Structures are given as C-alpha cells and as structure tokens.
Amino acid sequence: MAAILSFFSDFPFELFVIQTLNGIVTGMILALIASGLTLIFGIMDVVNFAHGELFMLGAYVGVLVLSTTGSFWLALILATLLVATFGGAMQIITLRPLVGRDPLTTILATFGVSLILQNYALWQFGPVARKINEPYTGHFNLFYLEYPWYRLIIAALSAAIIGGFWLFLKYGRFGIWIRATMQDRVMAQAMGIPVPWVHTAAFAIGAGMAAASGVLFGPLVGVNHTMGLDWVLKAFIVVVVGGMGNLGGSIAAAIFISLLESYASIWVSPSRAVIVSFVVLILTLLFRPTGLFVPTPK
C-alpha cells in the first residue's frame, strides 16, 4: 500500500504530459510512413523494403530544395511530388514485371532498390548528416521546458495529410478504385478498373507520403543515408500490429506504440524503451496474429 502511494506521490506528471506530446508527434510521423507501407501491402501484397529509403530520399530532396530555394514548404511539396514520381517509376520497372510471381521475388526486388538508394545517397551526400532547418522556430512554455511549436506543426500536418488521404480514399473516384482493388483485384479488373495503373498510383502515393514524413521529420534528426532503417523497422512493427493492409489499424498502432515507447522512456533509457515495441509485436503475433486493431474475423 505504501509502495503504491509513494508511486503516485512520486509520479512525474509533468514528464508524463511532455512524453504524451512527444509520443503523439512521433506517432503521427510513424503513422504517415506506415500508411504508405500498409497501402502498398494491402493493394499488391508487396512488402516494400525500400520504404525507409523513400523516406530518406524525401529528406535529401528536401535538403537540396531547401538549400537552393530557402523555402521549407516548397521543399516539402517538391520532395513529395518527386519521390512519388520516382516511386511510380520504381513500381513500373521493378514490381510490375513480378506480378503473379512468388512474393519472395518482390521482397528481393525492393530490398535491392533499398540497397541501391542507400549507397547512392552515401556516394552523393557522404556520411555526414545534413540538417534541415525547421520552418518555424518558436517555443512555448510547458512546465520547465521550452517546447518547440514545430513539433506540434509536424503532428498537425501529418494528421492533415493522413486525413486528406482518407477523404480521397473514401470519396474520390480513384479512392474507390483503390479500395475495390484492395478487396478483389480480379473483380476490380473485370469492372474496367485499370488495376496495373492503380497499383502504380498506390505505390506513388505511398512513396510520396514517406517522402513528406522524411522532410517533416528532418529538422528533428539529422538527414543521412541510414535514417530510413530505424523508421522502416518501426513502421513494419506498426503495420503488423495494426493488421496488414488495414489503414485505420496502422494509424492507431503507430500512435499506440509511440506513446508506449515515450512513457517507457520516463523510466528507462530511450534505447531500451524500443524493447516495448518488440514486446507488443511479439504479443500481437502470439495472441492476435491478424492485428490488434482489426475486428475479430468471423
């Protein structure tokens, strides 16, 4: 009893609030990456191992555009569009010829692209991390911290992009095509939906979302050629925990896991807090292999 009381009297409420905020910010970025990953998996059963590199590529395009034009927002838009175009081309060249083959071939293909992109970035930009300056440097007081507004802007922008994507899927003509193709590729084709192009477009959208998150997140971490690795690993965990191919589940799982990690790092070091994600992953695979955030299959 005394132990419980002392836990509550010592409970770091201020830190808890700060970590909630941090968890939501990283959760939104992670959700943005994971939505693209889960979209690509859901629609063409491709596990995109190059997704982290599309995120990295977005950040580098952001660095380049920012250094030539000085506009962060232009960097965000151009990086999204250019990487989306690149993603579409990548799908046509490397994945379209593999339709109907063993899924292993698509894993190898995307893994190959990921290695090429990583080494290309290393060759072009060198091993030293580049910096993206945040577009807005204001702070507000949060207890004893000066909390940067930019972090909240990231969360809001990610939420806006995901929300826009959701509206597009729900109401747009192409959104309906994407959802129909996700559910039944063959019947979608029989209804006149150009499925090969829907695949390409979905891949381009996923790539664009990864690039946008790369630029948005760039100011918080350095931009280097391996920055995609940590994120794609977490995004994979999120996609599995959320239910493969389930968009809403991925978003919920991204926020859930990021919050858990931030809370855990109140008591243990952040590098140990990562273990929480793996524990959630393992428990999910053991007890709910179809995903935590999907209705129980009937």
Add this chain to the structure above:
Amino acid sequence: MSAQETSQGKSGDPLVTVEDLHTYYGKSHILHGVSLTVGRGEVVGLLGRNGVGKSTTLKTIMGLIYPKQGRILLEGRPVTSTPAHKLAKLGIAYVPEDRRIFRLLTVMENLRTGLDRPGVTDARKQELLEKVFAYFPVLGERRNQAGGTLSGGEQQMLAIARAMMLEPKIILLDEPTEGLMPRMVTQIHQIIDALHNEGVAILLVEQNVPLTLEASQRVYIMEKGAIRHHALSSDLKVGDDVIKQYLGV
C-alpha cells in the same frame, strides 16, 4: 415471345465469337477446343455438369485467364488475351458465380466501380442508377450499406446491377440462381428477360435447366471441356434424352 426473338437473334451478326479455345490452369487442361457464338442481343445458355469448364469459358472470354490456343472475337475484332479492364471498356461485363461483391464497399460504391468511367455524364449516371434501383428497389434502400452485409440474393442483384453500370453489350452471367430462394429465382429470370428486351446479350451458365431453356434462345451443352451439343432452346425439353445424357437431370 422467345420464338420470335430467336429468329431475330439468329439473323443478328455475331457479337462474341469463340473459336477452338484451349485453356489451362497450370498443367491441367480445362478447355479442349470450345467454340461458340453469341449474337447481338441474344440470350445463350451454357449447360453442363459441374466441372466441365463452363465457368472457365466465361473467365477466358472475360480475359481473366488467357487461353493457350484459340481466339475470341468481339464484333469481329480479335480480343484474345486482352486484359479484362480493357474488355470491360469494350462492352463485356462479368457476373461471377461467387458474386464477388466488394464486401467493404457500400452498395453505392460497388455500383460506382462500374459507373465512374471516363465519358459518362452526371445525367447519364443518374439515369443508370435510377434504372437499376427501379429493377432492384432493395438496392436503392440499402445504397449506403456495406455490400458484405447483404443477403445472398441481394448480393446477386448487386452483382448484376454492378455489371449493368458498364452499359455492356454482353453480360457473362455465371450461375445467377445458385442457392437462391424460388422467389429470387423468378426475379432473376425477369431481369434476364428485361436485359434481353433492352438488347443486351447474355451468355448464361446455369444448373437450372428449365430456367435456361425458358430464358434463352439457344443453348450449348458442354462436357469434358468441349461443346457436345447445340440446339435452339425451343427445340429442347427438360426430359429430352440429350439433357439426360449430359446433365443427368
């Protein structure tokens, strides 16, 4: 009624011609040289026991499986091994045996998969929707309900309505009455007649022999992946020897 229309159907030029089709699933040889024609606006029945290749014939015509040999003509133009989404644009619609409703899409969204084509005006879309809601009032009532929550019969109606959204020249209709209550079977029969009156051709795969003979002008009977018999529907009766021989009815 059907006798007059039969003669019309025969005189019409062929809409779909299938010549010597050989289709495989992996190594198993399913179609052994299927040939048939469907005239413009004609209802043609395709009868046969389970597993003789009726559904495979439809899937091959729809471009969902490519044949190893043989050719398919649509209005005289070769369309063999054309992807299904292009055939859908050229006027072939497909209602599969298992209906394949987009279960998570609403009824309206299911219809929109066929309706949101380039070149269809909003007024035309509205007309097409009103038409199918007049044929199938229940779909109008449930337009915002997920396709997966409909009953089997309603899903069958939705599958047919969805195909109609493409304004097809021919509908490939695979066992539309399978597992339905007699009242629903009657309704499907009426829809086939209505589509026929509108000038839409139908290639109808069915186990229900009486319905097929009534609804169609000609029938083909398949066995072991090939057409074994071909007759005017009006010349056949349910109890005929040829029906007993190939269908065991």
